[in-house]
Amino acid sequence: MGLARVGVAACDPDGMLATPLKTLRRDEKKGSDLRALAFLAAERDAVQVFVGLPRSLGGGDTESTRMARAYAEALAVELRTAGSGAAVRLIDERLTTVSAHRALREAGLDGRRHRQVVDQVAAADILQQALDMQKSLQRDVGIPVDDGLRPHDGR
Numbered sequence: 001m002g003l004a005r006v007g008v009a010a011c012d013p014d015g016m017l018a019t020p021l022k023t024l025r026r027d028e029k030k031g032s033d034l035r036a037l038a039f040l041a042a043e044r045d046a047v048q049v050f051v052g053l054p055r056s057l058g059g060g061d062t063e064s065t066r067m068a069r070a071y072a073e074a075l076a077v078e079l080r081t082a083g084s085g086a087a088v089r090l091i092d093e094r095l096t097t098v099s100a101h102r103a104l105r106e107a108g109l110d111g112r113r114h115r116q117v118v119d120q121v122a123a124a125d126i127l128q129q130a131l132d133m134q135k136s137l138q139r140d141v142g143i144p145v146d147d148g149l150r151p152h153d154g155r
Helices: 032-043 063-081 096-106 111-137
Strands: 005-011 018-025 048-053 087-092
Touching: 005 032, 005 111, 018 032, 018 111, 032 063, 048 063, 048 111, 063 087, 087 111
Parallel strands: 048 087
Antiparallel strands: 005 018
């Protein structure tokens, strides 16, 4: 999730492989990006939605970290409002955009095309990281986000 764009990725029903899906334009005033994400989650019967948490290299919070938390909370509310039971979880995304840019350069994409897909590729990296960690640890990973609309179970 950036200031201008939101990368979206999805995985197969077995939670094995993350793939880039689309890039949404951020719409802070009307929230159309949040509604689009809620629609995509419902359409795909999502169980969890991961939002990247951009911490500093030292692991601390930044203004971007605070924006990501606020975005995740707004998304959790939008999902509940839309009737989705998908849980929203924050997952550390340090260096995923850097990694996505590198992979796209190595694939030979030019700068303009780069910008169109880098957020999707970063989203797929974040999702794959979460899927791999969950599979390895045999539990949910990331920080649960409370939507403020129902009791939070702490998982």
